[in-house]
Amino acid sequence: MIQVEALHKRYGGQVALESVDFVVPRGEIFGFVGPNGAGKTTTIRILATLAVPDTGTATVGGIPVADDPHGVRELIGYMPDFFGVYDRLTAEEYLQFYAACHAVPHRRRRAVAHELLELVDLGDRAEHQVDTLSRGMKQRLCLARALVHDPQVLLLDEPASGLDPRARIEMRELIRELRRMGKTILVSSHILPELEELCTWVGFIDRGRMVAAGPMADVRNRVLVGRRLRVEVVAPDDIKLFAARDQIAGRTGVIEVQLVENGLEVAVEDEFADQDLLVALVQAGVAVRSFAPVTGDLSEAFMRLTGPGVERAR
């Protein structure tokens, strides 16, 4: 649905994008990950027809952005990394205004505004002035704004930035709901745990270069060896921990065992049956306090791909 090939962009002497290419298939949530200033916003602005690349191509729904920006605008809903709202307009008027900007027929605008306000859980705020809404509500309203013309593709630039934890969760659920509705979503962020739970595809960008892109599991598997499980032991001491390690190490499917604070971290192959490990530990008399997969794989993968060693290798 989105295809980006060899994008280059310079602002004066500053290189914003050096080599960016990735694809986002229809119906996927693509997490566009990178530190501040990596080139995420520039790429999204190119896809949103707000900037022109120096070289390279970007297509949305098969339409090249450079050849038919008007056609692309009909396909995309864009939410920038800042949310500007108009004072002295109600939430409903605000959405109706943007519906009119997207040439939604008169008779449909009111209904569209109401449907979207319900979708983003602001149905009871329809008559409230936009500038009186909380930041989280404004952010959800801006997402609703991006949907007024029922676009197939959503370009969301840091949609959860500056939100409190509750608002972040609400935003995440909303994005999942949009995927269920069949939207293809490109969402950028520099907060990796947030994206890890949300995205099906991922792309890492660092200093204007794409360092990895593809389905989430593929990227992780390419960068990290296996999945990681964390085992916490009751009243851990060296004897208990070494005993536990000996029980695990060498089993089929176990790649590596590391001693960590209060327990062990075990790297296992993707097909490994986690419960067998737990059974073995309990049978060996290890008092297991907790047993869970390690989250933060994406962060680990990102750090490995963008670390100082990578810079030297370039």
Place this chain on the structure above:
Amino acid sequence: MTTLRERLVTLLDNPLIIKDGVSRMRTWRAPVILTLYLGLLGAFGYASFVTATVIGPGERSGSAQIGATVFGSLAFIQLSLVSLFAPALAAGAISGERERQTFDVLLVSRMTAGAIVWGKLVASVAFMLLLILSALPLFAAVFLFGGIDFQQFVITQLLTVTTAVSIGGVSLFLSAVFRRTLPSTVVAYGVAFVGLIGTLVAGALFSFALLLRAPGAGLPSTNGDFHPFLFTNPFYALWVVLNNPNGAPMAVGRLIQLLFFVSGQPASIGPSVEPWQAAVLIQVVLVALSVVGAIHMVQSRRAPTPLRPPDATAAPVAGAAEDAAELPGASGAEVRQ
């Protein structure tokens, strides 16, 4: 085939006009500006009436004289006030969208650059038109005194409207050029000052220079003609409309002759133009140039639409099935190090 009414509806069915109108009229500023405007106009009108009837009764006699004096005062005050308000109302139209961080979203919508600029221009000018319309009863009351014919009344209002629109147009262009409203407003006031006062002063000085070229001074006479710079000035045009019954028309050839201080017999080439006609024409051209400039500035903020329309056969229909596997690099992760 679209009728004129349909075209008019299409032109005015611009979301920015409605949004800005609603937004503006909901502030406390709108009624305050309206009250201030009518209050100032009324106060000056009354002061003029008092001056004409009480202070100098010996010099002014008859209601026609009083009517002409009060009407003239009101017209000049109205033109001044509109010129004062216009930059403030229009100079933040586009830069304000940038400051509010809503401009990009507008550019990503289906609105063309032309529609954005047109909507902003109408929304800015509409409030000035409201001011001018709201003052009509005041002018109508003075009209009852006599001393002013209907043509003078219409031309006076027309000049006021075109001056408001032209200052609004230039201010709008400046708001597209500058990223911030403050510099855009300052420059808009500067341009308005040069356009209204600068041309008046320059025109007066040049007219004086023309006067010095009197017969006997070794130079051909200019017959006391005014310099064409004054023809660009709405205040001068208004003064002529109110005080010169024949409208002081001048042939275009003569205007060009005077513009460049060309010696020789007065040329009578081309049609005769009255100052108000010249002022309105120049203002219309100014508005057109400003709108074109503003459209260009807005368009430059987004990816340009190619002159050649996209190939309809090549462009896939939105919604066409697209298998990720067909796309290069989509079959699996690409990792580069």
